[in-house]
Amino acid sequence: MTKTASSVWKECLYFIQDNIKQQAYKTWFEPIKPIKLSGEALTIQVPSKFFYEWLEEHYIKLLRVALVKQLGEDAKLIYDVRMENNYSSNNPHTVKFPSSNRNPINPQGVTMPLDFNKRELKNPFVIPGIQKVKIESQLNPNYNFKSFIEGDSNRLARSAGMAVANKPGGTSFNPLLIYGGVGLGKTHIAHAIGVEIKDKYPDKTVLYISSEKFTQQYIDSVKGNTRNDFIHFYQMIDVLIIDDVQFLSGKTGTQDVFFHIFNHLHQNGKQVILTSDKAPVDMQDIEQRLLSRFKWGLSAELQAPDYETRVSILENKLYRDGVDMPAEIVEYIAKHIKSNVRELEGVLISMIAQASFNRKEFTLSLTKQIVDKFVKNTKREVSIDYIQKIVSNYFELDVATLQSKTRKRHIVQARQLAMYFAKRMTKASLASIGSQIGKRDHATVLHACKTVDNLTETDKQFRRYVDDLTKKLTF
Numbered sequence: 285m286t287k288t289a290s291s292v293w294k295e296c297l298y299f300i301q302d303n304i305k306q307q308a309y310k311t312w313f314e315p316i317k318p319i320k321l322s323g324e325a326l327t328i329q330v331p332s333k334f335f336y337e338w339l340e341e342h343y344i345k346l347l348r349v350a351l352v353k354q355l356g357e358d359a360k361l362i363y364d365v366r367m368e369n370n371y372s373s374n375n376p377h378t379v380k381f382p383s384s385n386r387n388p389i390n391p392q393g394v395t396m397p398l399d400f401n402k403r404e405l406k407n408p409f410v411i412p413g414i415q416k417v418k419i420e421s422q423l424n425p426n427y428n429f430k431s432f433i434e435g436d437s438n439r440l441a442r443s444a445g446m447a448v449a450n451k452p453g454g455t456s457f458n459p460l461l462i463y464g465g466v467g468l469g470k471t472h473i474a475h476a477i478g479v480e481i482k483d484k485y486p487d488k489t490v491l492y493i494s495s496e497k498f499t500q501q502y503i504d505s506v507k508g509n510t511r512n513d514f515i516h517f518y519q520m521i522d523v524l525i526i527d528d529v530q531f532l533s534g535k536t537g538t539q540d541v542f543f544h545i546f547n548h549l550h551q552n553g554k555q556v557i558l559t560s561d562k563a564p565v566d567m568q569d570i571e572q573r574l575l576s577r578f579k580w581g582l583s584a585e586l587q588a589p590d591y592e593t594r595v596s597i598l599e600n601k602l603y604r605d606g607v608d609m610p611a612e613i614v615e616y617i618a619k620h621i622k623s624n625v626r627e628l629e630g631v632l633i634s635m636i637a638q639a640s641f642n643r644k645e646f647t648l649s650l651t652k653q654i655v656d657k658f659v660k661n662t663k664r665e666v667s668i669d670y671i672q673k674i675v676s677n678y679f680e681l682d683v684a685t686l687q688s689k690t691r692k693r694h695i696v697q698a699r700q701l702a703m704y705f706a707k708r709m710t711k712a713s714l715a716s717i718g719s720q721i722g723k724r725d726h727a728t729v730l731h732a733c734k735t736v737d738n739l740t741e742t743d744k745q746f747r748r749y750v751d752d753l754t755k756k757l758t759f
């Protein structure tokens with residue numbers, strides 16, 4: 285009897301079925317169609333690239349053994365992948381991949397890594413136990429393009445962001461990487477792209493996540509044995525925005541999983557948006573293959589805004605807060621606070637707080653006083669002791685409690701804030717900050733700083749702590 289693609293495949297299936305769980309067989313083998321047999325090469329059609337990757341990763345040994353049984357040592361497997369294409373779904377195209385043909389070993393080792401009896405994917409944003417997958421975008425609607433003032437310093441990043449928002453996944457800016465120093469608007473622009481996409485394409489699944497949170501979820505998924513669910517979850521996203529990817533440096537496990545997610549999204553025409561405090565060339569401890577992916581799209585730098593842009597940013601903020609401020613005062617601020625938009629806003633907050641608290645008009649002398657403090661602050665060092673005192677006071681703790689080993693949440697937060705301000709306002713090294721605030725190591729301080737940054741962006745109450753403390757520490 286002559287062999288055909290379907291007869292060979294049928295025999296393979298008998299063998300495979302005997303060696304894996306029924307559910308896994310149903311999920312991964314039943315959808316496969318044998319297409320062609322030429323000599324020792326069997327072509328099978330799989331429904332997606334992801335499917336192909338999954339087979340290669342989990343069942344290649346088993347497949348190989350089955351094929352060798354049918355076609356001999358020279359057996360070859362070719363995948364015919366139907367590309368999922370969202371934009372022209374009625375007209376899928378196919379791509380062929382040769383199997384990696386790794387050496388056969390004992391099929392006993394094949395296990396089903398995912399429990400497909402419960403098919404629903406676990407959403408890492410949802411408390412365990414709650415089943416339904418509902419993806420909150422985690423976007424902050426106040427960070428939009430309207431409120432992001434254009435200037436020479438941000439024109440490239442802003443217009444690339446707009447282009448991506450108009451055609452997510454459909455431009456060559458994929459990934460779009462936005463990089464620049466602290467407080468220059470990376471997070472703002474990243475949200476703005478997401479917000480704009482949600483406006484234009486309400487059906488697209490958009491997700492904003494900080495690299496730190498992503499890492500934490502990944503670690504949790506490994507601990508909880510739900511790594512595959514984690515990956516699946518992220519592979520369902522249409523527009524994935526990951527903030528501060530420099531945080532992934534040195535974290536090889538997270539980089540690895542991100543690499544796979546990235547590839548899947550990219551291959552399926554999904555959009556990836558990244559931010560970083562460094563250009564890809566300057567990123568350290570990021571795997572080369574990931575860095576090279578970052579360079580596939582466009583890297584756009586955010587620079588410090590020029591004077592005109594600083595004035596516009598201030599005016600816009602005042603307008604949106606409904607506050608009137610004389611032009612000469614706005615100009616004075618813009619002239620003296622140069623390097624960082626967050627600081628510009630910080631001065632305004634202090635000004636508004638002072639003026640309303642003391643029922644004062646905005647005067648040039650008040651402005652000078654405040655700006656002076658801000659400028660000095662970046663130069664003159666506050667002591668770490670002083671910071672601990674102010675933070676402890678603010679949370680009605682004593683300094684000993686702040687420094688203690690307790691893991692009570694509100695005390696941990698206070699301690700992290702003290703570390704954060706020590707890092708921000710002094711020139712002390714991480715190690716020295718750690719040793720002065722309760723004998724912690726440098727990694728703890730680093731973690732504290734990231735946590736504060738992160739919470740400031742996501743948690744209003746926490747942001748208020750930071751603003752309040754900034755004010756207290758600057759006066």
Ligand code: ADP
Nearest residue numbers: 431432433466467468469470471472597625626
């Ligand atoms: P980064 O993520 O780069 O550290 P953020 O995006 O958090 O900076 O920006 C810091 C603050 O400055 C935010 O409140 C943001 O809204 C504001 N900001 C930055 N750039 C602009 C801009 N061009 N127009 C208006 N606000 C801006």
Ligand code: MG
Nearest residue numbers: 470471472527
């Ligand atoms: Mg940011």
